[in-house]
Amino acid sequence: MKFSVEVITVPVTDVERALRFYVDQVGFALDVDYSPTGTFRVVQLTPPGSSCSIQIGNGITDAPAGSLRNSYLVVADLEAARRHLLERGVQVSDIRHKTPIAAWDGGFAPGLDPARGDYASFADFSDPDGNRWVLQERGHRKA
Structure with a gap:
């Protein structure tokens, strides 16, 4: 049996601000930015060389922003x-x-x-x- 951690959800208040931080400053790659409705958005980002990504967005977690x-x-x-x-x-x-x-x-x-x-x-x-x-x-x- 193999278990693989592939995504960690990061709770944020402002998706655009977090997206710019992780891409422009930290250097993560933008994999997906999907928003089928005005209340749901998932943005997936991957650190260079990693097989595990993070997700930020709206409607994807109820964890308090900043709690990771x-x-x-x-x-x-x-x-x-x-x-x-x-x-x-x-x-x-x-x-x-x-x-x-x-x-x-x-x-x-x-x-x-x-x-x-x-x-x-x-x-x-x-x-x-x-x-x-x-x-x-x-x-x-x-x-």
Whole structure:
């Protein structure tokens, strides 16, 4: 049996504002923008390289706008991803890493994990409604 997460619904107040944020600033691809009535609209967007998309819209969820927390966007180079988002006008937190890494108890220290270990370094940002995304580094290869 295979289960695949393919879509996450992101509750927003203003679909156009969210669409512009995710496409123009974060860099997601617009897959679908479907609105058969004045009360229903679904917009599907996909992060570059992802097999999971997000949906924003009208009439697709009753979750409060801004209530999505800690959905992960995994990147191979956290510094480059953070810099890219900052250049596009996204407010991204400082980078932090797990400490102590061998016996992590929920604590963090500033900056990248010195060993650039998988799943050890993070930064986060929020969309205009306050939905929070976590950037996590995995697969970094030193040149």
